[in-house]
Every structure is written in C-alpha cells, then in structure tokens.
Amino acid sequence: MIPLDPAQRAAELRRHLQEANYHYHVLDQPRIPDADYDRMLRELDALEATYPDLATPDSPTQRVGHTIATAFSEVRHTVPMLSLNNAFSDPEVLEFVRRITARLGETAPGFSAEPKLDGLAISLRYQNGIFIQGATRGDGVTGEDVTANLRTLPTIPQRLQSDTWPTVLEVRGEVYMPRPDFEAYNTQARLRGWKVLANPRNGAAGSLRQLDPHITAQRPLSFYAYGIGEVTDDVSFHRHSEILASLRAWGFPVSPLVELVYGSEGLLNYYRRMETIRDTLPFDIDGIVYKLDDLSGQHEMGFVARAPRWAIAHKFPAQEQTTTVEAIEIQIGRTGAATPVARLTPVQVAGVTVTSATLHNADQIARLDVRIGDTVIVRRAGDVIPEVVAVITDSRPPGATAWSMPMACPVCGSEIVRETGAAVWRCSGELACPAQRKEAIRHFVSRRAMDVEGLGVKCIELLVDAAVVHGVADLYHLSLDQLLRLRLVTNAQTPTMLLREARDHVTGMRYQQLEEILRTVGVDLSGEGDVPKHWQIDVLRAQWPDFDWNHKKIATKWAQNLIAAIDRSRQTTLERFLFALGMTHVGETTAKALAHSFGDLAIIRQLPWPLFKCVPDIGGEVARAIGHFMDQPANQQAIDDLVERGVRITDAHPPTSTLRDQLTLASLLEHLEIPKITPLRAVQLATLAPTLPLLAEADLDALLQAGVPQPAAQSLTEWFQSPDNISLARRLQHCCDVLLAQLPSPDRAHTAPLNGQSVVLTGKLASLTREAAATRLESLGAKIVGSVSKKTSFLVAGEDPGSKLDKAHALHVDIWDEARLLAFLEQYSAQ
Secondary structure, three states: OOOHHHHHHHHHHHHHHHHHHHHHHHOOOOOOOHHHHHHHHHHHHHHHHHOHHHOOOOOHHHOOOOOOOOOOOEEEOOOOOOOOOEEOOHHHHHHHHHHHHHHHOOOOOEEEEEEEEOOEEEEEEEEOOEEEEEEEOOOOOEEEEOHHHHOOOOOOOOEOOOOOOOOEEEEEEEEEOOHHHHHHHHHHHHHHOOOOOOOHHHHHHHHHOOOOHHHHHHOOOEEEEEEEEEEOOOOOOOEHHHHHHHHHHOOOOOOOOOEEEEHHHHHHHHHHHHHHHHHHOOOOEEEEEEEEOEHHHHHHHOEEOOEEOOEEEEEOOOOEEEEEEEEEEEEEOOOOEEEEEEEEEEEEEOOEEEEEEEOOOHHHHHHHOOOOOOEEEEEEEOOOEEEEEEEOHHHOOOOOOOOOOOOEOOOOOOEEEEOOOOOOEEEOOHHHOHHHHHHHHHHHOOOOOOOOOOOOHHHHHHHHHOOOOOOHHHHHHOOHHHHHHHHHHHHOOOHHHHHHHHHHHEEOOOHHHHHHHHHHOOOOOOOOOOOOOOHHHHHHHOOOOOOEEOOOOOOOHHHHHHHHHHHHOOEEOHHHHHHHOOOOOOOHHHHHHHHHHHOOHHHHOOOOHHHHHHOOOOOHHHHHHHHHHHHOHHHHHHHHHHHHOOOEEOOOOOOOHHHHHHHOHHHHHHHOOOOOOOHHHHHHHHOOOOOHHHHHOOOHHHHHHOOOOHHHHHHHHHHHOOHHHHHHHHHHHHHHHHHHHHOOOHHHHHOOOOOOOEEEEEOEOOOOOHHHHHHHHHHOOOEEEOOOOOOOOEEEEOEOOOHHHHHHHHOOOEEEOHHHHHHHHHHHHHO
C-alpha cells in the first residue's frame, strides 16, 4: 500500500513539471530556473523508484524507455498522411489560388501560411488526453511505431493541457533538429569520437529511428505541430486556424511564424518575407506550405491521387554551387532509360557532399552544352536530387569536345536506341541487360510493390552478377545455401580471408577444393600476383562441391528471415502486383485504377492497348506502354513464372460495371485513335455495323453513301488496309466481347451492393490483408473510412480489433466478423 503523502507529492511534482514543460517549450516563457526543474525531476524519480506503483506512462521521468528488440512495428494511419504537390514559381501559386477561387467563388480566400520544416513528419495519437502512440509518415498509409523515441522529446506533451480535448486525437507535425543544436552536437561528437551527423534533416530522421531510445534522448530534437488526423466527434472545427489555436491550448508547440493571409498577394508577400529571413532562422526550411483555412472549402476542393487540392508547398530555390565535371557516364534504369550522369569534383551543396548530378537526357546536355572538364553550376533540385543547371563557358578548358550518347549500353553492350519524338534513349537489351534486371528486381521487392523486407540493393546486385537470379521469379527459388554462400564470399575482402572463414563455417569440403576453385578463377594463392577485380563474383559462379554449414559458427537468422519475407510476398493484391511489374508510366495510382477496373490479372494480360484507355485518367501514351509490355513474350513468361512459383492475387474480382459505357463500338473507335475519326464521327460509324471486323469490310463508296465525310471515310478505309490494324481490330472486338460477358448484368450494375455505404476495417484478417479486403469492398461500391461514427454502415473486425470495436458497440453499428465478410465476397463473386 502506497502511503498517501508520497502519492500526493508525486502527483504535485508531475503537475509542476508538466506546467514547466508547457511554459518552456510551447509558450517560450520559462517559469522556473533549470536547477529547480532538475531538482523536482530528481525528487520525482526517487519517489517512483521507492514506490514503483507511482510511476505513470505520462510521467516526465518516463520519457526514455527500454531498448527496442530488433525493429519497429508497422502502424497503419487511420487518416492517411498525404503528401503535397509542389510549386516552384509564382505562376504556379497563382494557378493554385485561381483553381480554388473558381471552385469556391471567393475572390480572396484565407490561407494558413506556414514554414515547411526540413525534418521528419510524424503522427501522435492521444486517448483521453494521454500520449499512447507515435508513428513516422512512412508511405502515407503505413508508418513505423517510434513511440518510445518520441517520448524522449521534451516538446511533445505526454498529457494534454486544458480539458477541452477530444477523446481520440491524432496530431500531425514535424520532428526537426535546430541548426545551433545540430552544430553543437557535432562539435561534441567530434570530441568524443561519436558519429557526426550529415545535416539537420538526416540527423532528425536517423535519431528518431534509433532502436535505443537512450540514443534518441541524447540528440537535440524538437517538434512543431501543424495539423490533425483522426479526431472523435466530441470536438469540431470550422477553420484550420482554429485547429492550430486548439493545439497550442492543449500543449503543443506551433510555429510562431504561421500567419493567416488572404489571396495570392498575401501568399506571395509571406513567401518573400520568409525567403529573406530563411538563413537567420534557427531551423532549416525548404519552402512554405499554403493551406486553405476554411475546412468546408477544403472538403469541397477534395484530393487528387495522393495530394490535396486545397494545399500546396511553395519550394524555395535550391542552393547552388560551382564544381568541375570529371566524367559523363550512363546509368541504365529498370525501363532501360539511359540517363547521363555527371561525375563531379566533390562539393558541398545544401549541407550535403555532392559527387554526381543528373543531366536528365541527351537533349538537356545539348541545350547546356556540358563537356568533360567544364565548370558547372550544380543545384539540389527539390533539395533532393542534384542536377547540373548551367555551364560557365568562360572557364572551359582548351580542347573540350561536345559529348554524344554512346551507341552501346555500357552494361550489356546492346544498342542504345531512341524512339521518334522521345527525349529518352533506352538500352534495347531489356531483361537481357543486367542493369535493367537489377533495377527491375529492386523495384519488384520495394515496400510499395511486393514488400520483401531485407533484400537490399547490394544483395540484388550480387545475386544478378553471380547469375543466381536472372529475373524476379528466381527470387522464389532462392535457398538458404545460396544466401549463406553469398554472405561467406562477399564478407571476405581477400581470397586468403575467404579460406580462413571457410575453415570456421564450412564442413565436409576439403580445404584444397576451395583453393582449386580460387585458382580456377585466376587467383594466385602465393600472394605475389594481383587479385582479379571480380574474383568474388567468379567464385560464386563456380561449381562448388557438396559441403555442410557449421551452424554453430555461421549466422543464419538473416537468411531465414529473408526467405520468409519472400514467401510472404507470394500473397499479394492485384494493384501491388501490377505496380511491381515495373511497366513504363504505371505508378501506384495507375496500378490501382487498372486493378479496380478489370479486377483480374488473367484479363489484364490479354488486353490490347486501346482497351486500357477505358480506365479513367489513362490516355494513349500510357495505354500503349501497358499494351507493349503485355505484348512481349518475355514479360508474359515472367508472369507465368511468378504464377508457377506460387504468387497469388488475393483480391481478384469481376470487371467493374462502369466499363460498360466504354465498350461500345463508338468508344472502341475513339480508343483506336484513327486519324479524322472524331467522337461525333465514331458515333455515326457505329450505326453502320455492329462490330469492328464488320465495319472493316465497308469500302469507301459504302461509307460515303452512308453520309460519312470524305476525309473520315478515306482515313478509316486506309487504316483498315493494314494487316496489323485488322488484327488489332479483331483482337479488340474479341476482348471487348469477353469483358462484356463478365460484367454484372445491367440490373445488378445499376446499383452496387454496397453503394453509398461507409465501412471501417479493424484488426488482423487471417484469409486476406486489410488492403485486399478494402479493395474488394470498394469494388462493390463501399467507401472505406478510418474511424467509426454514427454514419458507419458496418465494421469488419478481425483479430485484436482495438478501440474501434468498442465504439461500434457503443454506437450500435453493425459488426461483421471475417467469416461474414468472406461469405459476402464469395456470394458476389459467384453471381
């Protein structure tokens, strides 16, 4: 039993310390000397050590927690943390304001203008006024749980001030490292032999992702709040400025530089003022964020892809420096794009040492007339990617010659070609090119694609170079032995070291056998000759005799985890799979649109390019790129290989009924982009025949007699004279008929089963991911939302559902378990 006096004293100390934190970090008005604060903190710490039951999660003594075991767990954001579109010029800002005024009918709407801190975006979750969880932004949908580290930041309140806060509150803001503190930390780090931080932004991000909160606590991190995510219904706002005022009242630091301004003139004036004082601020900013202040106006403006239409980031001009071009090299990307890169004399730009910069393409090099030996101006475009922006021709050395694109790929030797009218040159080797294979595999396993954790760039390069992996499907045949052999050889810096390591880690293989392998690849074991440059790759490619691993000496957990991660990726959603394929012009948004419209990989891989134009926001260029990819036998074989190795789409569904209007003959004629065939003319032609093949049989006279104008009639007949076009028309009509047969009947298509219904998902589902479940429900007309309210139609509850289930019970919201969800989805799929 805790004596009453210590309990009262502990509560009193916590209250005084929390008030002191609020006045110091939020109001910037210290109430007590630092010595008094430290004395009270030590007294509270001693009380809690004597009476452990007195310690509370929000106590100021609990800011530094225990070391995290191995890695951060994932947190799915209830309300996505969206990115912002960028503006780099005044006209772009004027256009941003014009779109808002045109939509809302206001001449000078109010905006919240806020400095864009160069730090790490985070989300803080409070329940009943207590800080319970903090997460990084991640990909905007899923972040990492860094709660223990965030508790070490004195600027983040553990308990909210006042009593007007909502039951559940998500606060969005930026963790940053003030520049004076960054410089002071690095001074101490050099004296003590610690790792020096590269720049404040990297310092903030790296500090927050330390597995040991004690390390985070040593770093000088700060926090500014700038918005909210999920908020329960017991509080409401009408303006963004009201949100910021409430955040201040609840104990959060909000930038004192935030201002409410009006119209484009107010935005640009604020931008100019901040640009003037930028270098004097105690923290780094890379631009200004403008947010429409009226929340109802925000709702009306809505979103596009991953960004809101009611906010924009006006970026400052990137910092620039001069340096020298030492060489111009070609990098081959996953789509074969040959990007010229300038190798530079190292130079500091915006706090980062830059040794290379993109030249974008051959046309850009010609425009700038960049030559080897030139003195150039380098800019960090968007403060991320360094680029060469100008040449100082007065400093050009004698004899410098103009650069031209090489005719052969520097990696595989294939011809580098350029499509007519395109700016990009491409290696024609496709997946025969190791560089393209490496980039294709890297993209395939990335977090937003197949999400194979643990397969890094270096490992991918070695697997391809050693001919262990030839394509993405080979990943699903990787064995523990192959991975351990890879680590054994690549960890050895010299052949002698490899022999020494093999003695410890390998059994059942004679020492002389490994020596023979080394001699075979040209290694002189006497130590007198030069070691071949790629000896490790050659050793990995060699035929090894049978042997066993000494599991007492060699670490295998990493390899087992990687194989398990690869195995988990076999179950995936259609949109992830399509994105993972790495088709030109197909990002996450386009992949999601394709998956939603067609629903099935077996359908998508058979379609000719014009049918991809049926999908909203997909035009001719993107449709052709998708069609070209699917028409390549090697790509079809790659998909077959993946399916054969057990990759399964978990959310396949019938094509959406909205395709029906895009599958008429008139629409097909439009999609074909035949010269002179306008939408009006396509409608006229569709009355002359029921199908494309039959329309192809109409000669010029028949079309003219039917009233088709001469230019359109002649263009159509000439187009159909091509055997390739006839073949395309027949294939297009056949696929159209197949799609129409799979669409829901018009009666069912008129109203989707879940049209207008609001659905919340919580907990872990055993049979499919929540992402897959959400996609299936959306295809049936549902709107997936993040929080439960009276307007929620039903809640799907899996294992460990959390507080959403309790709220659904309290509000009498219909609750579906996984069995009911699966039965519903199966019923729809069967119809």
